[in-house]
Amino acid sequence: MSDHGSQEVENTHERVLDAHLDRYAQRTAGMTASEVRALFAVANRPEVVSLAGGMPNLAALPLDSLADEISRLIVEEGQQALQYGSAHGVPRLREQICEVMQLEGISAHADDVMVTVGSQMALDMVTRIFCDPGDVVLAEGPSYVGALGSFSAYQAEVVHVAMDDEGLNPDGLREAISKVRSAGKNIKFLYTIPNFHNPAGITLAVHRRAEILEICRHHGILVLEDNPYGLLGFDGQTYPALRSQDPDNVVYLGSFSKVFASGLRVGWVLAPHAVREKLVLAAESATLCPPTLNQMIVSRYLETHDWKGQIKTYQEQYRQRRDAMLGALEQHMPPGCDWTRPDGGFMVWMTAPEGVDTKAMLPRAVTQRVAYASGTGFYADGLGSRQMRLSFCYPTPERIQEGVRRLANTITDELDLVRTFGSVPQRPVSGPDAPSVDTA
Amino acid sequence: MSDHGSQEVENTHERVLDAHLDRYAQRTAGMTASEVRALFAVANRPEVVSLAGGMPNLAALPLDSLADEISRLIVEEGQQALQYGSAHGVPRLREQICEVMQLEGISAHADDVMVTVGSQMALDMVTRIFCDPGDVVLAEGPSYVGALGSFSAYQAEVVHVAMDDEGLNPDGLREAISKVRSAGKNIKFLYTIPNFHNPAGITLAVHRRAEILEICRHHGILVLEDNPYGLLGFDGQTYPALRSQDPDNVVYLGSFSKVFASGLRVGWVLAPHAVREKLVLAAESATLCPPTLNQMIVSRYLETHDWKGQIKTYQEQYRQRRDAMLGALEQHMPPGCDWTRPDGGFMVWMTAPEGVDTKAMLPRAVTQRVAYASGTGFYADGLGSRQMRLSFCYPTPERIQEGVRRLANTITDELDLVRTFGSVPQRPVSGPDAPSVDTA
Known part of the structure; x- marks a missing residue:
């Protein structure tokens, strides 16, 4: 049997398995x-x-005291914790998130924070409001596999920028921008994980940060800073967030998954005000609102437990x-x-x-x-x-x-x-x- | 000042407020x-x-006994409840969801169920895998505002089908299909809320259900059945789910928001196997996984509480x-x-x-x-x-x-x-x- 024949058999087989094969959206071609x-x-x-x-x-989580605290939450505020909330997120938690971000030099207003179902949802929402099919996202090579999945779901094209031991290479970034633009393509943002990169295990050198921001600002490219590990420096060291140096041109993603508990799925996005407004509208159509219970659990945890410890x-x-x-x-x-x-x-x-x-x-x-x-x-x-x-x-x-x-x-x-x-x-x-x- | 002048002032004003105005994706035009x-x-x-x-x-929720149960969950299974899970959902809960659906005549396998962050996320995921910009979704007129938001986020066009006292009108449906197709447009699915419709407060007459399904099947149109209220008949009555009559051509959405607690954001989608596979891939890029804690809370609630009572x-x-x-x-x-x-x-x-x-x-x-x-x-x-x-x-x-x-x-x-x-x-x-x- 020729290769061509075998291919045909395979297609027919897939069609028999999936009666809906002709109905899917084009974006599903990237979903394998x-x-x-x-x-x-x-x-x-x-x-x-x-x-x-x-x-x-x-x-290392203190399950007994967490169980007590969550139990108190249900008894004392169950009617609110088990009810719908806003897509924007619980106000008290958004204030506390601002305090957490201060540890990495970020000064922000709670109104500019939106709580998400893990920072994966924040990635999805940011891509949703910015990317049309064919738009380009710049990202370190290698990059976080979940982010690549989000970009692909919106049919954005990823162009990788080389890293070295000091992280994202500024010259590589300039080169990538110029190459993509000469090809007539539209760059929507630079996606970067500056601290303890997943998967590369590299941190963007502090002396490079201003330069990277300057390049993006000069070329009118938004920066999407993903920082789930920033507080997990092994010597307790932190690095200044990109957002702390350029509040108007950086959208920042944070998460409680690595510093508290991943199964709660509580993350957040901090964005310039007008962008945050669009994100809330997008989130309403995605999940209506993040789970109120989970937000209130994180809020109480931050209030009653030694979270820094x-x-x-x-x-x-x-x-x-x-x-x-x-x-x-x-x-x-x-x-x-x-x-x-x-x-x-x-x-x-x-x-x-x-x-x-x-x-x-x-x-x-x-x-x-x-x-x-x-x-x-x-x-x-x-x-x-x-x-x-x-x-x-x-x-x-x-x-x-x-x-x-x-x-x-x-x-x-x-x-x-x-x-x-x-x-x-x-x-x-x-x-x-x-x-x-x-x-x- | 002329209207035109005032419009210009307004645009300039908006541009000053939002430096990112030229960067948004086209779909944001529908997000207002x-x-x-x-x-x-x-x-x-x-x-x-x-x-x-x-x-x-x-x-009416029994907060004290819920608090006790959730506390036990954290102490006994906290390492799992607070950890990432799969995008497919907790297996035990998916089995229990099949038991819940049996109350409306649905016979299903747990593997074909995916748990979502409320059924809003299920709506979003189904639209994501089926709708390209310009595709048509048929929906009752009026229809659920959150569904219209999801369809709009994927730039799908909604064509309404008239309802009368017995719900979706079969002749209206035939007419809409023929009209949309003569205009050369591609219908992706019929979105319908057969029971206790939001916002119409109407239930699709039982004698119409087979006819609606037959029309859709005949025309090769998938049915998206949204059923958050089905168990809330005031005389304890239930109606046979569309899914129970046509498992291969109906994607079914359910939710614990109205029969248990909305703030947990636990809903689900039941779909033909190949569709469910695509939905899981889409969900991975949307939220990685729904919150494990919330799924295990619902699972324990169903096991230990008189949920039917x-x-x-x-x-x-x-x-x-x-x-x-x-x-x-x-x-x-x-x-x-x-x-x-x-x-x-x-x-x-x-x-x-x-x-x-x-x-x-x-x-x-x-x-x-x-x-x-x-x-x-x-x-x-x-x-x-x-x-x-x-x-x-x-x-x-x-x-x-x-x-x-x-x-x-x-x-x-x-x-x-x-x-x-x-x-x-x-x-x-x-x-x-x-x-x-x-x-x-």
């Missing part, structure tokens, strides 16, 4: 299940060390895990591997030696009972085949060390194959539906 | 704040009886309020007013006598200390100027009676003005930002 989903059903088995996910480790606990916990990972990488990885050394956040970004394809290698890694996120998912343009993201946020230090050891063996085996065959035999990955490759 | 927002800041004052909102009355309590409560409203309308309204007589749900739809413009009358009603939702907001095409939605869900029966009395006086005064001047002098409505005209 991750190729490695099937694999992650396997990767989630307890015997596999997963360095793939982005789940925070919540073991809790963040210190998280910093310490993630620092230990980062140390475990860097130590193990140093000890076990074969020559030719290179990785970033984050001073905060959740992730290390590793580059494997020439000849290794991290996506193709993943099934073999899972066979060796270790999982990671392969690099191509973090690029919109197919780059990243030699890269992988290693998360140290969730497993214990001992599990991290064991996982890295297994991964090193996998890579060593892979390199043997490369040396023997010149390349590594590949097999396709497919299978039933499974949890997402990447949460957060 | 309700003209009556400013008014609703006033309408929310305690001395005003609001018949405008769609907030459920939660007074609670629904009976709600039915009784809303029946009393409906009775109060219908009695007061009968007693106070001047001749020429006409209204629907709902046997379930939250709303009465009233038509005022010739000459009354309900949007223009609203400021005068608020002066008389009563508020309602004027009819034009429930149409995409400017109809509804003589109509208004009167919600009986939230105020007490006494307040409802008082509100209707005030409204009757307002209309009577309005008719006096019409008789004296031939029409009613109008003034523009504007002012600062205020809560949304309509929650739910």
